[in-house]
Amino acid sequence: MPALIVSLASMRLTGLQVNKWSVSCWLSAETRLVNTPDGVDHDIRVTSGGRILPDPHVVTVRLLCRNRRDIPIGQFTANKPMEIPIGNAIVKILDVSGDEIAYTTSDDGTALLIGPDLIRRYQNTTWRLLTEGRPAPLTTVDKLTDVTVRLEDGDQVSARRRTQRSIALSTVAVLLTALGVALALRGGAGPDGDSASSYFGGTVQIGVTENLPGWSAPGANAQAGGFDNALIDHLSRPGGILDDKTVIRTRLTLAERTSALSEGRADIVIGVYSITPERSRVVDMAGPYYVDQRVLVGNGDKLTSDWRRTDGSPEIGLCQSSATKTGYGEPEYERLRAKVKGSGGRLTVTTSEDLTSCLQRFSQGDEIQAIMTDWSIIRSAFHGKLIDRNGAVVTDQTLFSPEDTTIESYGVAIRSNHPNVCKALQDELRSFLDTRWDTAFELNLAGAIRPPDAPTDYVGRHKPTSIPATCAT
Known part of the structure; x- marks a missing residue:
């Protein structure tokens, strides 16, 4: 063919x-x-x-x-x-x-x-x-x-481009060799470029998420400026990897996180960024520093237990970020679609470039009654009742069964081919888990997601038990 x-x-x-x-x-x-x-x-x-x-x-x-x-x-x-x-x-x-x-x-x-x-x-x-x-x-x-x-x-087309690329690289290699310059072809990081001091320089652009309560902004019952901001503060502490650096936070939508690194708009991304094999092919990812679950939940103030709208309309609106990889054929979606259809309704999916828009419309208005995102994100942003597809109220201890959810392990991302920088970040994340994680969780997230009968030191499944010796690259 x-x-x-x-x-x-x-x-x-x-x-x-x-x-x-x-x-x-x-x-x-x-x-x-x-x-x-x-x-x-x-x-x-x-x-x-x-x-x-x-x-x-x-x-x-x-x-x-x-x-x-x-x-x-x-x-x-x-x-x-x-x-x-x-x-x-x-x-x-x-x-x-x-x-x-x-x-x-x-x-x-x-x-x-x-x-x-x-x-x-x-x-x-x-x-x-x-x-x-x-x-x-x-x-x-x-x-x-x-x-x-x-x-x-x-x-x-591919053959023509390979030929053009081969000729161009050969010409450049000859010129550089004549000038006595060594050429590193992958990732741009040679032995001298793969250190924290050379990678970050004097000014560090940190890509953070849009205004997500509990993460990059104060959340429900939060006493501080966000869990991810607490991690950035830890990296910037005296003796930390970003000590004495000028840190500039750049707001990104969830869909912009990878491109911000490749285009040079960010040196590091810290923002509910799950470690996946696909992402690890294009960026280096240290972590995890937080573990969560992706969930599909409904607004219990807009829906009955059998997923009928309280206002009688048959249309059920589901909103998700364009960074969320789900839709037709995915188990969570198909099970909910069957549930809504069985109740005489129709499920409509809306994809938004920014998750904040989904969260706002889920909380208010008549357009969106359901949302697909990570549990800690929705729980920190929304104070009302959340229900699963069976109509049961969801808490941090009653999440969906494993076949209905995806475990999300959040990591810190940098540009690819910097294993030494990534390893240094791994060490910093271990320090964060040992010294500041519990406090950051309590001040930013626990007030929203801790179940009513849970102990005050409840961290649930969210704190990683360990961080691997090597990065996901």
Whole structure:
């Protein structure tokens, strides 16, 4: 199958100003796992979840944006995702690497759905899909407003770029060698650059989350400025890794955390940032310093125990950050959708670039009755009754069972390929756990999430028992 590349371009005119965006998305690297001639019997079987796949393939889909400006979420038509048709059933998403963006698969499993989400400048995201059957040629990309679609041969494009890159690197290497300069090709950190003093310099840009109560701002019953801010204060203490540094806090949405590091807008990110294999491929992550659970909960003041709206409307609005990877096909979502449907309602998902907007609409107004986020985040921001999909009141001791939730381990992120800096941060986090964690928890989070009958020194499942010797890289 020819590997096809799709270039998406959009233009908008305002007076004499021209705003132009372009995105490349291609389907390539199609590999047949059982590579035998058709009609020839063999004893090789590929299975997934107990299902035998007669004709399994691995397909790579890549989204690449070279713009110097973000592509607004408003470019998604009617707030619908961009559809990348694969043609055959997507059995499983094997791997996702690169920059974060919202994604899922279509209900019939034949298309990758990207967004709706902000497509950031220099966005670079790659999916590897396991499919049953050979993918169909890529012919259309739906759900982007005013988009021109151009098809190219993705393999030829990749080969051309490899040749150009090889020539450029060879030329640079010759010039640098002639000047007696050593060239480090990965990550930009040589032996002298991988130390805390050289990495952080005199001024340190720390990416912190948007105004999240209990984390980057005072929360319910909190006595201090946020748990993450307490960690930053610990790193800045006399003798700490940021001692004598000028610390500048930069507010980020959850979706901006990875790109802020790669674009140089932040040197370090501390902000309810879960350690995942996908993120660890593009940034170095020390930790964990906090353990939580992702939950899907309803506002018990807006819903009855059987998930019917108290005002009688059948529409149930669910809000989540664009950084949250869930949606069609995810267990939490599908179970709730079945519950709402069984009660005669309809579940509508809204994706927001900033979680603060979700929290506000969940607390007030008629648009949002449910939210998908981490337990400690919602509990610190919302004082009312929270219910699970069965209508039971949720507390820190009665969270969903493990099959319904994702354990979230929060880490501290820096740019990739700095193992020595990351190790130094690991040591700092161990010090934080030993000396300040309990106090930071009590002052910022415990008043909101501690169950009514829990002891005053309750930390629940949230304090890590230990920190690994090495970082997630």
